[in-house]
Amino acid sequence: MKTYGTIGFPLTHSFSRQYFTEKIEREGIPDSVYYSFPLTTIEEFPAFLKNTPSLQGLAVTIPYKEKVLTYVTRLSEEVKQIGAANCIKVRGNELTAYNTDIIGFEKSFVKNLKPGNQKALVLGTGGASKAVQYVLKKLGIDFFIVSRNENEGQQYIQYRQICANIINDCKIIINATPLGMSPEENTCPDLPYHLLTPDHYLFDLVYKPPKTLFLQKGEQQGATIKNGFEMLIIQAEENWTRWNTD
Numbered sequence: 001m002k003t004y005g006t007i008g009f010p011l012t013h014s015f016s017r018q019y020f021t022e023k024i025e026r027e028g029i030p031d032s033v034y035y036s037f038p039l040t041t042i043e044e045f046p047a048f049l050k051n052t053p054s055l056q057g058l059a060v061t062i063p064y065k066e067k068v069l070t071y072v073t074r075l076s077e078e079v080k081q082i083g084a085a086n087c088i089k090v091r092g093n094e095l096t097a098y099n100t101d102i103i104g105f106e107k108s109f110v111k112n113l114k115p116g117n118q119k120a121l122v123l124g125t126g127g128a129s130k131a132v133q134y135v136l137k138k139l140g141i142d143f144f145i146v147s148r149n150e151n152e153g154q155q156y157i158q159y160r161q162i163c164a165n166i167i168n169d170c171k172i173i174i175n176a177t178p179l180g181m182s183p184e185e186n187t188c189p190d191l192p193y194h195l196l197t198p199d200h201y202l203f204d205l206v207y208k209p210p211k212t213l214f215l216q217k218g219e220q221q222g223a224t225i226k227n228g229f230e231m232l233i234i235q236a237e238e239n240w241t242r243w244n245t246d
Contacts (some may be wrong), residue, residue: 003054004243005035007045007068008061012183015208016059019236042067049090057243058088059236062178065127072097082134084127087239091246098242101131104235109135109203112224113172117201120172121146121162123189128205129176144170146189159190167195173218175204180212188213198222207232 006016020034039048042064049055049071060068065084069075072088072095079085085097120143122132129145136143144166145156157166179187191214196202202218207229215225 001054002032002056003035003052004032004057004059005037005052005055006059006061007037007039007048008064009038009040011036011038011061015232016061016236019233020240023240039064042070045071049095055090057090057239059239060086060088062126062128066130069097071095078102078134082130084130086127086131086235087242089242089245096242098239099131099134100235100238100242101128101231102134103238104231104233105131105205106135106138107234108226108228108231109174110139112201112203112226113139114199114201114224117171118142119170120144120174121166121170122174122176123179124176125149125156126176132174132176132205141172143172162191164192164195167192167200171199172201172203175202175206175212175214178206180204180209180214181206182208185209186213188217191217193217193221196221196223198224200224202226204228205231 004020017034017036024032037048039045065086069085074096076098078099079097085099087098087100089096118141120136120141122129122143123146125145125147146159147156175189179189196218200223202215202223202225204212204215205228206212207227210227215227218225
């Protein structure tokens with residue numbers, strides 16, 4: 001029996017088990033199962049591997065996209081560059097880390113990208129944010145990283161620094177934080193939403209609920225909005241390809 005699954009904590013927000021279980025059944029994939037594996041700390045990972053000898057592949061979600069790299073044996077080129085992974089192929093004792101968030105985000109994001117959208121705000125500094133930053137660099141889009149912490153570097157700003165000039169200059173705003181994710185649906189990044197215009201494009205990596213408070217507030221100002229569901233589907237299929245390619 002081939003075993004696949006998701007590691008993270010908590011995993012109440014993860015759609016992967018249902019998605020892959022339905023895929024296995026729909027496509028008649030033999031001898032395969034998919035589970036959620038909530039690990040309360042990343043230090044549980046070696047014991048988990050030892051106790052799951054049939055493991056073929058893992059999706060990695062919050063908060064382990066960066067921490068899991070300590071335990072893998074090979075890094076793909078994109079993981080070497082950004083320092084975060086959301087996909088691990090397992091072949092015995094060899095664990096290869098990939099980042100398919102990059103592919104999922106880029107393919108979904110560019111569909112609504114307007115000519116002239118050449119500056120962005122990236123909200124958040126974690127593993128998902130690093131995948132977004134990688135794609136923006138590839139597309140030649142300048143960006144600021146918005147952090148709650150002070151003095152992180154020249155490319156970083158704090159929420160309280162976001163003023164009319166920055167909002168006017170940065171027509172793309174990408175939420176790479178968990179803010180607004182179910183069940184915390186009444187939360188959103190602290191932005192001056194009243195300054196948004198129909199020229200703005202808001203992309204939220206959160207997919208549940210389908211329209212977060214962040215996206216609702218953007219829509220009220222006429223901005224183009226998109227959630228992370230399509231990105232999630234694309235990266236899930238990319239994960240499956242990597243898990244099952246030797």
